[in-house]
Amino acid sequence: MSGTFVGMPAFPKAAHDAVRDGTLRANLRHATHTIRAKRAKAVAEVSDWAALREAGKQIKDHTLRHLDEYLVRLEQSVTAAGGTVHWAADAEEANRIVAGLIRATGETEVVKVKSMATQEIGLNEALLAEGIHAYETDLAELIVQLGKDRPSHILVPAIHRNRGEIRDIFRAEMGAWGRPAPEGLTDTPAELAEAARLHLREKFLRAKVGVSGANFMVAETGTLVVVESEGNGRMCLTLPETLISVVGIEKVVPTWRDLEVFLQTLPRSSTAERMNPYTSMWTGTTHTDGPRTFHLVLLDNGRTDTLADEVGRQALRCIRCSACLNVCPVYERAGGHAYGSVYPGPIGAILSPQLRGTQSEIDASLPYASSLCGACYEVCPVAIDIPEVLVHLRERVVEGGPVVREGNKVVLRPAKGHAAERAALRAARWAFSRPGALRAGQRLASRTRRLHPRTLPGPGRAWTGTRELPTVPAEPFRDWWQRTQGGKKEAE
Amino acid sequence: MRVALFLTCVNDTLYPDTGRAVVKLLTRLGVEVDFPMAQTCCGQAHYNTGYRHQTEPLARHFSDVFGEYEAIVTPSGSCGAMVRELYPRLGERARAEGRGEGLARTLAPVVPKTYELTEFLVDVLGVTDVGAYYPHRVTYHPTCHGLRGLRLGDRPHRLLRAVEGLELVELPGAEECCGFGGTFAVKNSDVSAAMGADKVRAAESTGAQVLCAADNSCLMHIGGTMARLRTGMRPVHIAEILASTKEEPAA
Numbered sequence: 001m002s003g004t005f006v007g008m009p010a011f012p013k014a015a016h017d018a019v020r021d022g023t024l025r026a027n028l029r030h031a032t033h034t035i036r037a038k039r040a041k042a043v044a045e046v047s048d049w050a051a052l053r054e055a056g057k058q059i060k061d062h063t064l065r066h067l068d069e070y071l072v073r074l075e076q077s078v079t080a081a082g083g084t085v086h087w088a089a090d091a092e093e094a095n096r097i098v099a100g101l102i103r104a105t106g107e108t109e110v111v112k113v114k115s116m117a118t119q120e121i122g123l124n125e126a127l128l129a130e131g132i133h134a135y136e137t138d139l140a141e142l143i144v145q146l147g148k149d150r151p152s153h154i155l156v157p158a159i160h161r162n163r164g165e166i167r168d169i170f171r172a173e174m175g176a177w178g179r180p181a182p183e184g185l186t187d188t189p190a191e192l193a194e195a196a197r198l199h200l201r202e203k204f205l206r207a208k209v210g211v212s213g214a215n216f217m218v219a220e221t222g223t224l225v226v227v228e229s230e231g232n233g234r235m236c237l238t239l240p241e242t243l244i245s246v247v248g249i250e251k252v253v254p255t256w257r258d259l260e261v262f263l264q265t266l267p268r269s270s271t272a273e274r275m276n277p278y279t280s281m282w283t284g285t286t287h288t289d290g291p292r293t294f295h296l297v298l299l300d301n302g303r304t305d306t307l308a309d310e311v312g313r314q315a316l317r318c319i320r321c322s323a324c325l326n327v328c329p330v331y332e333r334a335g336g337h338a339y340g341s342v343y344p345g346p347i348g349a350i351l352s353p354q355l356r357g358t359q360s361e362i363d364a365s366l367p368y369a370s371s372l373c374g375a376c377y378e379v380c381p382v383a384i385d386i387p388e389v390l391v392h393l394r395e396r397v398v399e400g401g402p403v404v405r406e407g408n409k410v411v412l413r414p415a416k417g418h419a420a421e422r423a424a425l426r427a428a429r430w431a432f433s434r435p436g437a438l439r440a441g442q443r444l445a446s447r448t449r450r451l452h453p454r455t456l457p458g459p460g461r462a463w464t465g466t467r468e469l470p471t472v473p474a475e476p477f478r479d480w481w482q483r484t485q486g487g488k489k490e491a492e
Numbered sequence: 493m494r495v496a497l498f499l500t501c502v503n504d505t506l507y508p509d510t511g512r513a514v515v516k517l518l519t520r521l522g523v524e525v526d527f528p529m530a531q532t533c534c535g536q537a538h539y540n541t542g543y544r545h546q547t548e549p550l551a552r553h554f555s556d557v558f559g560e561y562e563a564i565v566t567p568s569g570s571c572g573a574m575v576r577e578l579y580p581r582l583g584e585r586a587r588a589e590g591r592g593e594g595l596a597r598t599l600a601p602v603v604p605k606t607y608e609l610t611e612f613l614v615d616v617l618g619v620t621d622v623g624a625y626y627p628h629r630v631t632y633h634p635t636c637h638g639l640r641g642l643r644l645g646d647r648p649h650r651l652l653r654a655v656e657g658l659e660l661v662e663l664p665g666a667e668e669c670c671g672f673g674g675t676f677a678v679k680n681s682d683v684s685a686a687m688g689a690d691k692v693r694a695a696e697s698t699g700a701q702v703l704c705a706a707d708n709s710c711l712m713h714i715g716g717t718m719a720r721l722r723t724g725m726r727p728v729h730i731a732e733i734l735a736s737t738k739e740e741p742a743a
Contacts, residue, residue, distance in 0.1 A: 012680050015683050025686075323632035334683050371672065371674075371676045371687070374641065391539065391544075398543060433550065434532075435532055438501070462681035463681070465689070467720055477499055485681050
């Protein structure tokens, strides 16, 4: 498994291998079903869940509608509190800013809080190219980093690994990164956690620079919020002298009070906890404690383009809880890597093709990586209608049309590779607009039914490879209806 | 009461028994059923595959054919959800594209009077005991668009529990998608087949002879998988169970 997502094959091909991997299927099934049930229980306890969900949706929609104003207000508040704000239009610019800030400290090592935004921009790889080592300190991110692997889940990046695999990775790799795994390490959770704790403690105490993302940024106060459950984030946010936070621009909320809603919905949706274990909040810098220098890098990287789309913009409401992944039957079987992005699962299927565009093979295939069962929409704590956006993006793939890319309006051409489907659906539309033509087709199918093959060639194998075909009846319903006058003649 | 049967293109072409069962059932309950011969397809496959503009003439056609009826009854959760949930969205999108109110106005009349069969029985006719007889062990799979789109809830269960001779057994993981998903079944056939196989294994574990649902397209996928896996179970549409009587029992 390589550490990059570039050049990923289309989703069906990537999923093909995952479906056949028995260990992976078992790991994912166990993990997703466990957390799925816990979430359902945690949400059912809250009597006003529907109202909280609606409030979360409205706060996010309001903020996105006035994003320009709130971002400027945030910049003013952060600056007034002693922080420095940087604006990054894309991944390259963000990486350049962060690398420059670290170089200015003279350090070559940083500790990291788990952050989706820095993964999205490939920060660790960019820093390594500059001779700076970034150490992931979230337990699962550590497993992924040590295993030279890719994350497969937003919240539980190593969900595809079981305990035995993790023990093997710790034994083989920890020594090369720092303190080696203890002698005779077993696969019991307590021992694995202790090995990680010892390994990481050394890094926390040594590092002079911390890098984080943020779950929320409060415009009125300039406060950033990180929500985590291991305490590693608290270490990274308080011990280093310099703190650099890379945050997507959609993470801003107008007021402190808005956190009331999300700090209820996020923990219950993600880890099924009533209250989040470590909620760290900081406002600029203080003389007495914590980092002396604070930099906030505001990341666009396709978000403004996404905001321009009336249907697709709801994806920017996402608070990265991953409830949609845990409930998704497609994610459960295909695994996170098949989505070819740090954002896997249903939210990834609508986010990646918007942030990155639908030009690559993987991004053009993601809107189809769903049976449209709607389970994701049902659990989403900010009511993102994921099936609606998926269908909207399918339309963008097959029909093309106007979109905004890098701030410019462009007209996309229909994607290649859909010609046969387009022709078939056009023919179907023609027949369905003419009941006589439909009937002629039905009769032809009925009369030739003894000649129908049991297996289909070409693309039809996609059906008959695992399923029998239905048998065509001797006459379609409409012929029976006419022949018997709606069953009346038959009854006589 | 006189209602239009919107059978759906899939049922008309492949599952006429379901259509005959709906006619038999509703007639028995005193409803006069008409089958408008001009009906074709609601456009769901087009819409969900990304061809929204190709869907529009089909939706207009649906509205032309069914607009005058008091109620429209369909034995399909997903086609029912197409009309009820997505026809309004077609109108909204046309409006957003600067094409005016025309489409929204044309489609508006059919939206509130389209009912999925079990909804029509329980909500409109107010019956749960339809006088059916079906001496088999049955498990029920709530299909996604009926479950989460139309919110059919326990209506199908209430109808099935009232059937004489029928033993209803709970399907483990019932609310999980069977993996059909229209073109998803062929575009992502590996994942679709894996979901189908898991659904069939869950159904088998109940010891039921019959897996019942309110959507034949899902049953085509589940049934096709059952046949390939040689399970000995069979898929049956809920209309055929509810239409079955002691005098004329269904298999």
